[in-house]
Amino acid sequence: xxxxxxxxxxxxxxxxxxxxxxxxxxxxxxxxxxxxxxxxxxxxxxxxxxxxxxxxxxxxxxxxxxxxxxxxxxxxxxxxxxxxxxxxxxxxxxxxxxxxxxxxxxxxxxxxxxxxxxxxxxxxxxxxxxxxxxxxxxxxxxxxxxxxxxxxxxxxxxxxxxxxxxxxxxxxxxxxxxxxxxxxxxxxx
Numbered sequence: 001x002x003x004x005x006x007x008x009x010x011x012x013x014x015x016x017x018x019x020x021x022x023x024x025x026x027x028x029x030x031x032x033x034x035x036x037x038x039x040x041x042x043x044x045x046x047x048x049x050x051x052x053x054x055x056x057x058x059x060x061x062x063x064x065x066x067x068x069x070x071x072x073x074x075x076x077x078x079x080x081x082x083x084x085x086x087x088x089x090x091x092x093x094x095x096x097x098x099x100x101x102x103x104x105x106x107x108x109x110x111x112x113x114x115x116x117x118x119x120x121x122x123x124x125x126x127x128x129x130x131x132x133x134x135x136x137x138x139x140x141x142x143x144x145x146x147x148x149x150x151x152x153x154x155x156x157x158x159x160x161x162x163x164x165x166x167x168x169x170x171x172x173x174x175x176x177x178x179x180x181x182x183x184x185x186x187x188x189x
Contacts, residue, residue, distance in 0.1 A: 030178050032188050034143040039135075042183050044094045045082040047072055048101035048134075064107065067165045071172020072100070072179075081180040093136040100179050102131030109164050125150040125164065127171045133179060142182050148174055 050068060052061035069087065076085045089099060106128040126149040133142040148171035182188050 029147045030174070030188055031145045032142070033130075033145060034140065035182070035188060036141045038141065038183055038185055040096065042096055042098045042135075043083040044086065044097035045076055045084070045179070045183075046086045046089050046094070046097050046099040048089055048099040050102055050104065050129075052104035052107075052129075061104065061107075064104075064165065064168045067168040068104065068172040068175075071169035072176040073172075075173040075176040076180065079177075079180065081176070081183070095136055097136050098141070098179070098183060099134050099136075100131060100175070101134070102129050102175070104129040107164065107168070125167055127167055129171070129175070131175055131178075133182060142188070144178060144182075144188055146171065146175055146178065 047069060050065060052065060073085055073087050076082060084094075086094075086097075104127065106126065108126050126147060128145070128147045130145045131143070132140050134140050148167060150167050178188050
């Protein structure tokens, strides 16, 4: 009799894992801290310093930073959000420009096993950061905190569907989208 109960328990657990985690989902959130109305239409976007004092088990911030920067720049170029997108600050300030800078405050690779077996947010991988948008004079126009997380799952999404590098790139895209929304006077929450 105990063997039959164990078999049923394993079957129920397996079905729950499959039902609860059939797709690989990423979720993002943004929380504005300072949100002034853009005083003008900005034509140039500058990606400033993005710091990170984090170390992930086998990856350092230096290895992850290019993925974040690539996410920001590629997304803005693809969406044609600004006439000019600069990957580094120019030697002299550009008049109609905003600069995005920030700090990545957390990178958690999560647990592949928990994402696969339990799902529903258990073992999620996540990235968090705080960002500022400044005008060419250095005045802070907006501040916001952001987060991107990967919930994982079995089936379509697979256990490693989104790597830490992919998650960092997606986070860059989320931050770029938030910056563009702000520059157009749209809500960033």
